[in-house]
Amino acid sequence: MYQWVSLLSLWAIPVTISFVLLYGWRKQVPVYEAFVDGAKGGLTTTIRILPHLIAMMVAVTMFRESGALELLLGLIRPLLDALHFPEELVPLALLRPLTGTGSLAIATDLIAQYGPDSFLGRLAATMQGSTDTTLYVLTVYFGAVGIRNSAYALKVGLWSDLAGVIFSLLVVSYVFS
Amino acid sequence: MLNIIWLALIVVSIVVAAINGKINVVNQAAFEGAKTGVTVCFGLLSILAFWMGLMRIAERSGLLELLARVLSPIIRLLFPDVPNGHPAIGYILSNMSANLLGLGNAATPMGLKAMEELQKLNPNKHVASPAMCTLLAINTASITIIPTTMIAIRMQYGSASPVEIVGTTLLSSFGATIVALLLDRWYRYRHAKRHR
Numbered sequence: 001m002y003q004w005v006s007l008l009s010l011w012a013i014p015v016t017i018s019f020v021l022l023y024g025w026r027k028q029v030p031v032y033e034a035f036v037d038g039a040k041g042g043l044t045t046t047i048r049i050l051p052h053l054i055a056m057m058v059a060v061t062m063f064r065e066s067g068a069l070e071l072l073l074g075l076i077r078p079l080l081d082a083l084h085f086p087e088e089l090v091p092l093a094l095l096r097p098l099t100g101t102g103s104l105a106i107a108t109d110l111i112a113q114y115g116p117d118s119f120l121g122r123l124a125a126t127m128q129g130s131t132d133t134t135l136y137v138l139t140v141y142f143g144a145v146g147i148r149n150s151a152y153a154l155k156v157g158l159w160s161d162l163a164g165v166i167f168s169l170l171v172v173s174y175v176f177s
Numbered sequence: 178m179l180n181i182i183w184l185a186l187i188v189v190s191i192v193v194a195a196i197n198g199k200i201n202v203v204n205q206a207a208f209e210g211a212k213t214g215v216t217v218c219f220g221l222l223s224i225l226a227f228w229m230g231l232m233r234i235a236e237r238s239g240l241l242e243l244l245a246r247v248l249s250p251i252i253r254l255l256f257p258d259v260p261n262g263h264p265a266i267g268y269i270l271s272n273m274s275a276n277l278l279g280l281g282n283a284a285t286p287m288g289l290k291a292m293e294e295l296q297k298l299n300p301n302k303h304v305a306s307p308a309m310c311t312l313l314a315i316n317t318a319s320i321t322i323i324p325t326t327m328i329a330i331r332m333q334y335g336s337a338s339p340v341e342i343v344g345t346t347l348l349s350s351f352g353a354t355i356v357a358l359l360l361d362r363w364y365r366y367r368h369a370k371r372h373r
Contacts, residue, residue, distance in 0.1 A: 153313040
């Protein structure tokens with residue numbers, strides 16, 4: 001099973017690249033010119049996203065470094081204890097919607113500390129895999145097209161992150177106990 | 178909503194830092210964060226340019242259109258307000274399949290192209306349309322078939338079976354996606370009622 005999966009993830013990108021190129025070539029698309037033209041679009045998009053990313057990263061970094069994150073964790077701790085949610089995983093759950101690299105670092109740290117095959121290690125890996133960096137996705141996607149009012153998108157994203165955390169806890173507890 | 182969250186993050190940080198006597202840390206953090214923003218953006222530039230280049234080939238060869246036609250029933254259900262055969266559909270589909278395979282890097286450029294196409298259909302250019310919110314919901318909850326990064330990290334730390342979290346991740350991300358889509362429907366319905 002593992003060999004099959006790693007083989008698939010290894011081959012997915014080369015196969016996609018060669019398929020798109022060969023299909024384009026067969027349909028007589030000038031592949032080099034088309035590629036360069038599309039890549040140019042990547043440059044303008046990046047420049048459009050840059051101010052949004054700077055704004056978000058400043059706020060998130062300040063929040064983490066000032067000790068405000070720890071304070072928030074302390075405030076909601078009684079609630080988590082009541083729900084039997086493992087305290088060690090709270091920073092991961094809270095940081096996940098804010099920063100992808102930050103939460104990945106926490107998940108890696110948890111796996112290193114408790115071992116990949118412990119309950120906490122498995123839960124950290126599952127949580128990291130089944131939620132997403134909602135604030136980052138929102139910033140980048142809406143920033144790129146100049147949307148200022150995100151309507152109800154943020155609410156949906158944050159609630160589904162919470163659902164991902166809860167499902168992870170339920171599924172991992174059920175499967176590995 | 179984003180305005181309030183952003184403001185709150187910064188103001189609360191400064192107040193907490195002042196109380197803790199760590200105001201210099203917060204000064205540093207502000208510029209450190211800005212720097213991270215630039216670094217992340219540069220990292221994104223190479224990936225975006227590469228995939229957008231490849232996507233242009235797929236677009237010109239008609240590959241995207243073909244993909245869109247095959248999977249249009251699913252899209253019509255999720256995005257009822259996107260016209261049949263619109264270029265947005267091809268991009269939405271490539272974004273979804275890249276997410277499914279855990280190719281996060283490849284998913285972003287395709288999602289951005291999809292957003293650009295949806296923006297063309299959007300009557301109010303500063304407010305997200307329902308279709309844009311649905312695309313975002315799918316992206317933030319995304320069903321993951323192969324959590325590549327996590328498997329790699331588990332391998333690195335000597336797990337006896339690095340892939341045993343594939344099943345649990347699939348199940349819980351599937352659950353999260355269902356919740357996201359239901360919430361999206363609910364808010365879309367309320368949104369439509371209010372703006373009629």
